[in-house]
Amino acid sequence: MADPFALFDTWFAQARAAEVNDPEAMALATADAYGLPSVRMVLLKGHGPGGFTFYTNEQSAKGQQLSANPQAALLFHWKSLRRQVRAEGAVERVSDVEADAYFASRGRESQLGAWASDQSRPLDNRETFERRFAEMQAHFEGGDVPRPPHWGGFRLVPERIEFWSDRPHRLHERRLFTSSGDGWSEGLLYP
Incomplete structure (x- = not known):
């Protein structure tokens, strides 16, 4: 049976060994309630x-978009592997x-x-943010920093996962896994 997560594990391990910076970086595309897209x-x-799974301020633009339209797309681009x-x-x-555990693991x-x-909200100047940071340092001095109520995690539950490999002359390989209720079906796409 096709298992895109086993293939992802292999590719991700290879990316961790080959990518110089942030192999876990992924583009997240969302859309608001009106369909206006955004990516970051x-x-x-x-x-x-x-x-x-990824984490964010739920009041951010992406948090609000995911609340209004809980569909998204992710893209990993591992340039050194050409994948x-x-x-x-x-x-x-x-x-x-889960959110508490991850938040506790952060610096x-x-x-x-x-x-x-x-x-994602307007900031009048950098000094305002630095002052607020210093205020939080003082507020939580000597104790643990709890997870803010507006901060949490999201999980994209894929219906489609595509693995793209560069090939000479733009004859790339595209493997598409599609969720089929009790598992995954696998096929190929033209480049």
Whole structure:
């Protein structure tokens, strides 16, 4: 039976060995309730048969878009390997337990930054953000930094996963896995 997650594990391990910077970087494409698209880079923080997980401020543009339209697409581009992986599907929130565990694993400065930032909202100047960061340092001094209530994780549950490999003369290989209820079907696409 076709298993795109086993293939992803192999490719991701190879990317971790070959990519100089951020092999876990992926483009996340979302659309708002009106269909207006937006794309940005985020970091993969977990993956497996359940999907691909990332974390963000849920009040950010992407958080609001995912709330209004819980469908998304991801793209990994590993230039040094001349490979891409695309995934498309529904998006769900991760559990509070999962979000708490990941937040606790982040560096303290990143935790404080999650409290200090009104992600995606206008900022009058850099000093305002730095002042808010210093205020959060003072507020949480000597204690743990809990996960902000507006910060959490999302999991893209793929319906389609495509593995693209560069070939000479633009005769690329495209393997498409499609969810079929009880498993995955695999086929090829013309380049």
